[in-house]
Amino acid sequence: MEPAGVGRLVPAARTADPGHRDLRLHARVSNAVRQDEQLNRLPIAEAVPRLREALAECGAAVVHAPPGIGKTTLLPLALAGLYGDGAPPGTVLVAEPRRMAARSAARRMAWLLGEKPGESVGFTVRGERRVSARTRVEVVTTGVLLQRLQRDQELSGVDVVLMDECHERHLDADTALAFLLDVRATLRPELRLIAASATQDSQAWARLLSARVVPGRGTSHPVDIRYAPPPAGVRPPHGMWVDPALLRHVAATVRQALAAVPEGDVLCFLPGGGEIARVAGLLSDVPARVLPLHGRAPARVQDEVLSGSPGAGRGERRVILSTSVAESSLTVPGVRVVVDAGLAREPRTDHARGLGSLTTVRVSRAAAEQRRGRAGREAPGVAYACWARGEEAGRPREPSPEIAVADLTAFALQAACWGDPDAARLALLDAPPAGAMSAARSTLRALGALDEAGRVTARGQRMARLGVHPRLARALLDGAAAVGGELACETVALLSEEPPRAYGDDALEALRRARTARPDDPYGARWAAEVRRLRSLLGGDGVKGTSKARARCVTDEQGVGEVVALAQPERVARAQSGTSYLLVGGPRAELPMDSPLRGTPWLAVAVADRPVGAASARVRLAAPIDEERALAAASALHDVREEVRWDPGQGQGGDVVAREVESLGAVRLSVRPLTNPPPEALREAALEGLRRAGTGLLRWSGGAVALRHRLAFLHRTLGAPWPDVGEEALLERADEWLGQPRCRADLARMDAWQVLSGMLPWASGEAARLDELAPERIEVPSGSRVRIDYAPDQPVLAVKLQEMFGARETPRVADGRVPVLLHLLSPAGRPAAVTADLASFWAEGYRGVRAELRGRYPKHPWPEDPASAEPTRRTKSPRSPRVS
CATH class of the missing domain: 3.40.50.300 (P-loop containing nucleotide triphosphate hydrolases)
Structure with missing residues (x-):
């Protein structure tokens, strides 16, 4: 008699030949008795009754249990009625994040039942399926579950879905769980859901599922x-x-x-x-x-x-x-x-x-x-x-979480096929980043999977059913028509899983190695299985495509590059120099120095990454492609446009260029000069250059520079109506005074003095007072008219000291508001003193200057009372009395 609370394995009914049924059943039961002990020792067994209660109450549950206590093996068997007493039989679908884990879980459960995978317990992973009519527990990858949900939203015939290892936060798992919650809410409220997690985030999952947490106690050792x-x-x-x-x-x-x-x-x-x-x-x-x-x-x-x-x-x-x-x-x-x-x-x-x-x-x-x-x-x-x-x-x-950092193109297609293109109604633990979703939808529109309104197209529906990334789906469908179904399937299979490094970076050579791989080459085996899967999905279209391609005599050398380019059109690249290539999408990429692809004019890059901090991407897998096929594959990026703009690299410091440019994305194919560019476009280009390079492009005479300083002084001192003629202000108003230049030479001929004159306040009549308020020159006591320098904050009058004799007040400008700053010079024109208060200087500072300079310049007058002395521009007369 079995101890209370201990479960037992329940042999599944067989429909085999009656002559052998009893013998096989006896052998299976004997084996099950031995393995039943292992199941009973699993710590999760004691949580099975609580799990059933939670499912009966909420329809969903979150199992929080450490790894290794049997939740992946015992729980599905118990829920399917294959372990324990009194449980009604059901069909259980177990979703695992990895193919290895799915196979391993199915084999372990089958072994515990004394069976092989495909009988009571089966599994389905991409490229391999082992199930039968007797299968009550099926283990699948989350990717397979997504495909099944898109084909059959009700999951007909499935009673319980167990999402294993939810804490790993794989994108497919998050998406599948969101779809399942939608199915429960709208189509099948009786469908039971279980999320199994090994970490402490169980409460977050419980809130998402509106479920109870069923803890499983582990027996881990210290x-x-x-x-x-x-x-x-x-x-x-x-x-x-x-x-x-x-x-x-x-x-x-x-x-x-x-x-x-x-x-x-x-x-x-x-x-x-x-x-x-x-x-x-x-x-x-x-x-x-x-x-x-x-x-x-x-x-x-x-x-x-x-x-x-x-x-x-x-x-x-x-x-x-x-x-x-x-x-x-x-x-x-x-x-x-x-x-x-x-x-x-x-x-x-x-x-x-x-x-x-x-x-x-x-x-x-x-x-x-x-x-x-x-x-x-x-x-x-x-x-x-x-x-x-x-x-x-x-x-x-x-x-x-993968949804926060990964490419969301496949996710966006899944959501669109589900009827929620923005994924706004999906019950997700983390919302997808808006920028990543926008980029994903843009890619899908370019692939023809979404229409302009964001709805999935018939082509998009078919792409989603192929079970590969949407880019690869496009390459398979369009590549079959272009190069033939078989070569398209082989190339897409190669791109589905990056080949080992030993295969090299030449995709054509990697394909040849995959074709001839030894039976013990694991990559070769997976590649062959994927080719078979894709071939079956492609169906009749592949045969038609093969016929067309044969008619065009497409070789492997031509076809592989074309399929790669169809998958990644923005990664078509043209050689620049050495190992450097420019991708039509914009980045630069480098081939390894020893790559056999060096010197190839055009490449279709299948795999590239950009190491952190690197200036260029790194090519990991690529195929040669000729220019004609490159243009066809990336036709959405092909452009012929008239270009009239300012080119900073033209000539010495930039100039207006007017040309017809043919390009493939960032790759420029040809440039031809425009014979009759629109004058307004030339003016706009010149204006762009002026705003980039500044007003230094104009002709600045000495008079223009002086006028600018005078106007700046008046604007600073008096304000309106005197204009601001600073660099930023001039450029802001450039559209008003620019005229009709066609090139940099026209700008260089434009007189800045005329530009500034046009900005004077003529309408108010204040322009007539310019020479009164900010005179260009001022007459000093000697009769000389000396230029004022308005460049400094305070205007400067540099004049020989002797020419100011007799002056008692400092000259002023701006209606007498601002005294000029006098730079009093020696007879040799060197600064002797600086003052803005001439009377104070005569009274206090002059005596020291006189003592220092009269011995050095004896032929010049140095009166004791300069305020009353006669000003002069010359040396003193020989008959003049000597001043002691």
């Missing part, structure tokens, strides 16, 4: 956290670059862990496949099996990692080098030690340049906690953090 900061001088990550010194430190920490902890496997977290390969090379001589775990690892290696070490009983140990896939989605048995490099990869999109990439970031505190927990799943463990303890608080609390 984990000893040890900080192992790298040596001084290790540089922070930069884009996709990680300092090799850090990777050496991580490898050394793994060695230290193997020595310090004598039992169990080591799970080491690294940001990507490239870092995994480098650390694996550094650990080639350790006494353990070194295994990679990431999305591109061969299926047999993934299965080996996830099934445990067959040599554990003999003391054989493993070092598993993993990306973030092992944080929570997958259970890796046998792990006692975690080494965390502290880095992760997140998508980033430069919407202005149309470039997207992954970038290396510091792992969040929540993710670091998930990683450490892996060491304590089965026994007490140790976790090594490859950073200083003091850095812990400075790490972000949670990873960035």
Whole structure:
């Protein structure tokens, strides 16, 4: 008799041949009895009754449970009636964020039932489907779920949907959950929803779903956290670059862990496949099996990692080098030690340049906690953090939700197909950024997926059903007609998943390598499966396209570049110099120095990113393309226009240019001079140049400069009606006085004096008082007419001291309001004194100047009383009495 509260596996009914049914059923039940014990030991089992209550009450639930306690395997079986007592059978759909996790979960559940995937438990991922009429639990990726919802919004035949690992905040998962909530609200209120999360954000999910939180208590063992900061001088990550010194430190920490902890496997977290390969090379001589775990690892290696070490009983140990896939989605048995490099990869999109990439970031505190927990799943463990303890608080609390940082073109198409182009009514935990959505809708309109009102077109509906990015969908549909269905499918499959670096940066050569890949090449196998999937979706259109292409004799060399260009028309690029290319979308891009594509006149760039701080993008995958096909693929960016503008780079300092320019986006194809440009356009261009370069383009005579200073003085002193003739004011009124210039030479002939004269207050009659208020020259006691300098804040009169003898008051201007500043000069014309109060100078300052200068200039008069002396411009007469 079974203990109270313990569930049991329920064999599914079979419809096999009666002669063998009893024997197979007996073998299956025997196997199930053995594996039933494993399910009963899973901590999540005690939460099943509470989960059923929450679903009965709210129709939805949020399961908050740490990784590894069985929520991904036991809950679906219980809800489908395949585990436990008395539960009515149902159909359960489990959505996982990754293909690896979907396959692994389905295989684990099937094993627990004593079956193979495709019987009671099946799975569907892109390019692979194992289900049957008996399937009651189907595990799918969130991308597959989105496709299914678009085809069948009611999810006919599905009773429960479990969204696993919601805390990872993948965009497809957020979108699918929003669609499911809409389905429950409008079409199927009886559909049950479960969001499973391993972090503390469960209350936010509960509010979104209007659901209860069902906690699942874990049985994790204590984990000893040890900080192992790298040596001084290790540089922070930069884009996709990680300092090799850090990777050496991580490898050394793994060695230290193997020595310090004598039992169990080591799970080491690294940001990507490239870092995994480098650390694996550094650990080639350790006494353990070194295994990679990431999305591109061969299926047999993934299965080996996830099934445990067959040599554990003999003391054989493993070092598993993993990306973030092992944080929570997958259970890796046998792990006692975690080494965390502290880095992760997140998508980033430069919407202005149309470039997207992954970038290396510091792992969040929540993710670091998930990683450490892996060491304590089965026994007490140790976790090594490859950073200083003091850095812990400075790490972000949670990873960035993908909706906030990723390219939203596919999301915008999904939302439009759902009937909500702005995604305004979707129940999302985070709203999509307005700028990213605007860029996404603009792209979709250019692809023909949306009309001008933002509604999805029939073409857009078909593109959404292809299960690839909208850009690739356009390349597949239009490429089939242009180069043939088969080559279009092969090229799009190549673009769907970036080929390994070993394939090189030439897309044509990469395609050839994929075609001839060995059976054990995991990328080649995935590529072939995707080609088959696309071929089936393309259907008859592909055959028609192939016939047309054959009639045009399209070769692989021509066709691959054309399909790439159809996918990324703004990344068509023309060679500039050396390895530098200019993309029609605007950015510059660089080929590696050793690239076989060097010297190719035109490229269709498939993959490019811009490292943080770099001036140019970096070409990672591209194909040659001829100019004719480049123009056809990027025809929306092709433009022939008449251009009349000011060109700062023309001549010495700029000039008006009038020409016909043919361009492909930012790439200029040809330039021809305009023979008869419109005069008004020439004037506007000259005005633009004047505002850019300033009034220095005009002809400034000495009289013009002096007039400007005089007018500026009057405006500063008296205000209106005297005009402001400062640079900014002149340029602001330039349209009034400019005339009809056609080029820079016409501006250079324009007399600034006439411009300023035209601005005088003639209408009020005040212009006639210019010489009275701000005289150009003033007569001094000697009879000389001396020019006044109005450039300084206070007008300056520079005059020889002897010419001012006899004057008792300082000369004034502006109706006597402003005294001039007298610069009294020596007979040699050098400054002897400066004063704005001549009477005071005669009384106090003159005596010192006289004492200093009369010995130096004995032929000049130096009277004791200059206020009453006769002014002179000359030396004293020989018969004059000597002044002592």
